[in-house]
Amino acid sequence: MMQQGNWHQGGCHRNQVQPVVCPTQYRFHNEFVPQEVPFIHPIVNVNRINTVQFPRHFYTETTQNVPGETLRARPGFGPGMGGPGFGGPGYGPGFGGPGFGGPGFGPGFGRNRWR
Template structure:
C-alpha cells in the first residue's frame, strides 16, 4: 500500500427552498339583467246603456185619466207601469 489517499466520489446534499411566485388567474363574471314580461289580466267593465220602448197596446175599460191620478190607469206604483210584468 502506497499510503496514497483514497478519494471517494462526492456526495451531494441538496436543500430545496420554495419561493412563491404570484401568477394571476382571471375568472370573468358576466352579469345579465333580464326583464321577464308576465301577462296579468286587467278586468275592465264597459257599461252599456240601451233604451227600451214598451208598447202596452190598448187596454179595454181603462180610463184616460183616472181619478186617483197617474197615466193610463194601470195601477201599482203610483198608478204608472205597475202591471207591466216584462220587467218585474
C-alpha cells in the first residue's frame, strides 16, 4: 500500500504532486450456501358420503268384497237339492248359517272337487 506524504525521500523527483487516494472499492466474491425454507401445505382429507337415489317400488294390497251377479239356479241345482250347489255336508265349518243350506260348502264346491 502506498504511504501518504513524501514517498521519495531520496531526492530525484521532489516536485511531484501528492497522490490522490480514492475511496476504497470493495470486490465481492459471492459464495452461495443453501438454506432450507419450509413451505407448509395443509391438506384436509374429507370423506364425503354421497347419496345415490334409485327407485324402490312398494305395493300395498287390499281386498274388497263387492256384490257379483245374481244368477238363477237351474232346475235340480241349488241349496237342498243334492246337486253341486252350496248345500249338504261340505268343506269347513259352514259359510254363514241357514241361508246357505247347511253346515258347509256342499259337495260341488268343496270336498269332491279337490280330491
